[in-house]
Amino acid sequence: MLHQTPIYCTIVRMAMVIDTSALLAVVLGEPERPKLIAATEGESLTAPAVLPYEVGNAISAMSKRGRIAPNECLEIWGSFESIPIQLRQIDIAAAIMLADELGIYAYDAYFLQLCLAAKLPLLTLDSAMNRHAAKLGINRWSL
Secondary structure (H helix, E strand, O other): OOOOOOOOOOOOOOEEEEOHHHHHHHHOOOOOHHHHHHHHOOOEEEEEOOHHHHHHHHHHHHHHOOOOOHHHHHHHHHHHHOOOEEEEOOOHHHHHHHHHHHOOOHHHHHHHHHHHHHOOOEEOOOHHHHHHHHHOOOOEEOO
8 A cells, every 4th residue: 555645835925015005906896806806816915014094194195185075084994905915024214215316206216125135016097116126126017
């Protein structure tokens, strides 16, 4: 009788850095939503630890501008919170230097710095962020 050893399969999930523009498109039901969901299904999403604050600020700004009704804010926030995203600390000093080098805000540089430090691709809908990522040699996920 042959002894059969069980075969164990490891599912390797690709990690990617997702930025605020892509997440907002999902939680707001923007036209890109289906493609973003398809592109990230089964993937491991990560972002700088500042992400929830950025999303909260964006929701507040949209409400202030009348783009969304005040009663929608918590629903949108709840949708964001339901998305599994690993939040990571970044080297803020390095991000500030990167922001200065590229002439961008530190909030955008946080995402780029994470991509560089973790050697991960970026998923963004922001064309300027895509250009900066390309300039830095960061792989980008396209829809």
